[in-house]
Each structure stands twice: as C-alpha cells, then as structure tokens.
Amino acid sequence: MSRNISLLSGKKDDKNSLFGKISVSPNDTSDAQLAGEYNLGVSTIHSTKSFYDFLNEDFKNKKAYVCTGSACMCRGTQEDVTQKLKNKLGEDSVGEMICLGRCYENSAFYYDGENYSGDDINQLDNILAGKHKSLPYTMKSYSETSFLVENEVFSSFEDFKELLQNCFETDKDELINTLKDSGLRGRGGAGFPTGMKWEFCKAQEAKAKYVVCNADEGDPGAYSDRYLLEEQALKVLFGMVVCGYIIGSKQGFMYIRGEYPESIDITNEALAKLRELGLLGENILGSGFDFDMNVVEGQGAYICGEETALIASIEGRRAEVDVRPPFPVVEGLYKKPTVVNNVESLAAVAAILKNGSKSYKSIGNGRSLGTKLISLDGFFNNPGLYEVDLGTSLEFIIDEIGGGFNADIKAIQIGGPLGGIVPVDKLKSLKLDFEVFAEAGFLLGHASFVCIPKSFSAVEYAKHLFAFTAHESCGKCFPCRLGSTRGKEMLGSAIDNNQKFSEELIYDLLETMEVGSLCALGGGLPLAIKNLLEHCSDEFKPLMEK
Ligand SMILES: Cc1cc2nc3c(=O)[nH]c(=O)nc-3n(C[C@H](O)[C@H](O)[C@H](O)COP(=O)(O)O)c2cc1C
Ligand code: SF4
Secondary structure (H helix, E strand, O other), X not given: OHHHHHHHHHOOOHHHOHHHHHHHOOOHHHHHHHHHHOOOOHHHHHHHHOOOHHHOHHHHOOOEEEEOOHHHHHHOOHHHHHHHHHHHHXXXXXXXEOOOOOOOOOOOEEEOOEEEOHHHHHHHHHHHOOOOOOOOOOEEEOOOOOOOOOOOOOOOHHXXXXXXXXXXOOOHHHHHHHHHHHOOEOOOOOOOEHHHHHHHHHHOOOOOOEEEEEEOOOOOOOOHHHHHHHHOHHHHHHHHHHHHHHHXXXXXXXXXXXXXXXXXXXXXXXXXXXXXXXXXXXXXXXXXXXXEEEEEEOOOOHHHHOHHHHHHHHHOOOOOOOOOOOOOOOOOHHHOOEEEEEHHHHHHHHXXXXXXXXXXXXXXXXXXXXXXXXXXXXXXXXXXXXXXXXXXXXXXXXXXXXXXXXOOEXXXXXXXXXXXXXXXXXXXXXXXXXXXXXXXXXXXXXXXXEEEEOOOOHHHHHHHHXXXXXXXXXXXXXXXXXXXXXXXXXXXXXXXXXXXXXXXXXXXXXXXXXXXXXXHHHHHHHHHHHHHHHHOHHHHHHHEEO
C-alpha cells in the first residue's frame, strides 16, 4: 500500500507535492478533495495529518511556542518565559516546540515566524510591534584549515559559479574519487562515506534520481545545521547541485524543520538568487545539466530526521521508519534512487573539491577525518558554534574554546538525546573523534554539548529523555512506542509519588528497547539512560528496589 502512495504521490510535480498540500489543508472537506485529487483514501490523508505536531488544531491555535529542549530545560528558564508570554498573549495562547536551536543562551521561544532567546523575552512589546531582532551568537573556526566556517575558500555566488564550472570540466569519477579519498563521512549519525554513497547512486540505472538534504536537525542541543543554512547556505546548496550533477539527478529537496523559520527563508532567498544567476534551472552554465530544488518544510516531527521517515514525509505518507534494505540509494524518494545527506556533509564538499582531498584527510585520525562543528550551550562561559579539527581534546574544547563552565556541572550529554551522557570526570580523557567516543561507550553524533548542572536531578533528566522518545516515536515498533512510555511512567511515579521502581525491570525494559527497536530512536535511548543509571547511581538508588 505505501508503495502505491509513493508512486501516486510521485506523479505530481514538486510544486503540487502531497505533503505540501496536506500541510495547508484546513479541514475535512479539503482533506477529502485532496484524497480525490491524488487517488488516495481519505484515511491516508488523515493518517499523515495526525502524525505531525504542527498540523494539530490545538497546536495551530497558539500564538507563541516555548522551547522545551534539553538545554533550556536544564537552565530552568522556561517557566518564566512561558508566564511572560501568557501574561502578554493570553493564558491559552502559548504552546511548545522541541528545541529551537538557541541553546547558547536559552529562554527560547517562537513568535510569528521568528525565534527569540536570551534577553528577548524582556522585549516583548517591541517584538509584538515588529521592532526587535535577536542578537547574533558566537561563530568561529578553531581549525587551521576551515572547511565550514571561514569564508576565504568559498562564500560568494562567484565562487559557486567558478567551482561548478570546474566540476563540469572534471570527470565525474574523479570528483567522486576526491570525495572518497578525503575520508568525508556523513555527519548525520551513521557515518557512511559520502563519496561512496554518491558512487552507489550514480551506478543505478533509473529514469529519475533525487538528492535530499536532511536539514531536520531535531537533536535538542544541536544548532550546527541551522548555522550552516543561515550563514553558509551557498556551501550547502553547492553540495546539493554537484551531487545532482554526479549522480544524474534533476531534482533536489531541502527538508528543513519548521522550527527553523529563518533557515527556511534564507534558503529560499539563496535558491531564488541561484535561479536568477542561471546556477539552477535548465542547462546550467551551458553544460546541458538541468537541476533545481525546493524547500520542504517539516511539520514538527523529530523522527523525520531518520532518512526513510524523511522520504515518507516528503511523499506525504505517514512518516514511519521503513525497513532497510532497500537503501535510499537504490530505492528512495518516489521509489527512485536517492542520495540523502546531512547539511554538514554537503557543506564540506565545496572546500574539499576546491582544496583537494589531502587538506581534509590530513586533519584527524583513523576514520575520523576533517573538521566538525560543535554546539556549546549556555553553561559554557563562551557558548556558541565552533569548527574544530576532529581529534581535538575535550579538555581544549571545554577550557580553551568554551572558557570553562559558569555553573557546577555533573555531566554533559553529547550528541543529542540518543548520544551518551559523559560524567565530568571522564570528559577530559576524551577526544572529539567518532571512534574514541564509541570505544568509551558514548556517541559523538552531531557533537552538541548539553550540560547537566549538579542542581538538576539525573532522574528528572532520564524522565525527560523517555518522554521525548515517547512523544517522537513513530509508533511502528512496540519496544520503542510502549517502552518509552513505560519508562516515562516509572520515573514519573518515582519523582511525583515516591513510588519505587524495580532495578531489574528498568534494565529489562532498556534491553528490550535496545534489541527490539527498528531504528536508533528506540534503540539508542537506552545508552543515555544506562549512562545516567551508572554515573549518577546515588540519585537513582533511593528510588529503586531490587
Ligand atoms: C532517530 C534518528 C534521527 C535522525 N536525525 C537526523 C537528523 O536530524 N539529521 C541528519 O542528517 N540525519 C539524521 N539521522 C540520520 C539519517 O537517517 C541519515 O543517516 C543521514 O541523514 C544520512 O546523511 P549523511 O550520510 O550525510 O550522514 C537520524 C537517524 C535516526 C535514526
Ligand atoms: S524505534 Fe521507534 S521511531 Fe524507530 S521505527 Fe521503531 S517505533 Fe519508530
């Protein structure tokens, strides 16, 4: 059935995408019309619509949304923000969004198509009058050779044109070999070599192929993809175009989460300018290569960051994770070969092709090569977005880049809700390296740093992670769907009613999730919970029984 939906949905051009239409369909009558137009059952439209937070009627009726991400929660700023918004906009007018990527100063909220943070909440009258903008945050490269942050190598439309022209004059296999030789691995989580992914897709025989940029950065604490879209859009878009050229695709999709309205606007502006300059569209630079892309706005579902759920989302299906194989490079969007790449992976391509593979692979160690963006939260004295060489010690990151902490910290969650939780005494033995993290029992992920202060309960943090997973689970497999809810309930009863929970039961639950979940949402959560149980055992013990 879902195969049929993919094929029917793929018959429409991207301007008439099913997902786009469902996202703006206001009521049951228009849902039924849509079903007729796409030859689908109304239940299919409803199953998609009911999946997303942003398409829920209650959600839509709010005027402002308070960030409920991990960093804002740990900083304890959101009660005050919520109250101030309610005082101004009305008791029932304030909803929630999960992480607005403002973790460097917290107090984050969304109002009327823009995000705010820090002291902005005290400027509400000016915000309502359209007279206030947020202050910029720190963005800096600590790498000797910057691939992502500095602008010398690639930043202007002229650079875009020149490098694209060079690519058109270079053999496609040579371009792939440069990427493979550079050692660039996907930054979205799985770490698959980018050049190899493009090579596999290029080798597929198909009438149509697609390139998808995964800009659904949902990990609370991470704002590196947001940074790239808003400050380095041309690097990301160049990666998309050159990928399309190499694999033989004419169409790309920028799937950007709806929680990042500024990223969506800036990307759309850059796309319009590229079209105007003839760097997108038909016969680009007289090469005979046609390529265009458009933005797909996410509607508030973390799981759409998982590539098969993301594909389902673009197609207008309910965004449930699909079993792989087939992998997207063989059968992806609309059942056609598709490259799905993370924003940061795509952004690195321009400087690698310009500087050559050696400049990239000379940084880092083993399989963790090149540079990496890190997002530091508001518990650092120098919060912000930084580019660092892989292999940099966490000691340098914390003390020199971050300037140390401004509160007593007991642990840091690195790499999002599915990343590990590293206790402070282990931090300085680690390096920013995918393998070093994995060997130590943690996960580097997107390298976002969310500090957990000593004043914040570890049990409360564990409940927050279970609750996050329960809310974001796509529901396909029961260990994740039920396990996360059960975990939230167990810890909730312990916190609220002092009801002890069984140690054996919680480990049993975690093992069931770990081995029985289809994707890394249900399967990855246990790592963080186990880290907390082990490293903060003094906080859990009084609430557990044998
Ligand atoms: C629960 C879950 C959430 C994910 N979220 C993201 C995300 O926000 N951004 C991303 O690029 N990849 C995310 N991924 C990984 C993607 O499935 C996929 O591996 C990635 O986009 C491939 O791009 P890359 O090869 O450039 O890393 C997620 C995976 C899982 C299991
Ligand atoms: S682990 Fe959770 S999110 Fe992943 S497929 Fe199963 S139910 Fe869906």
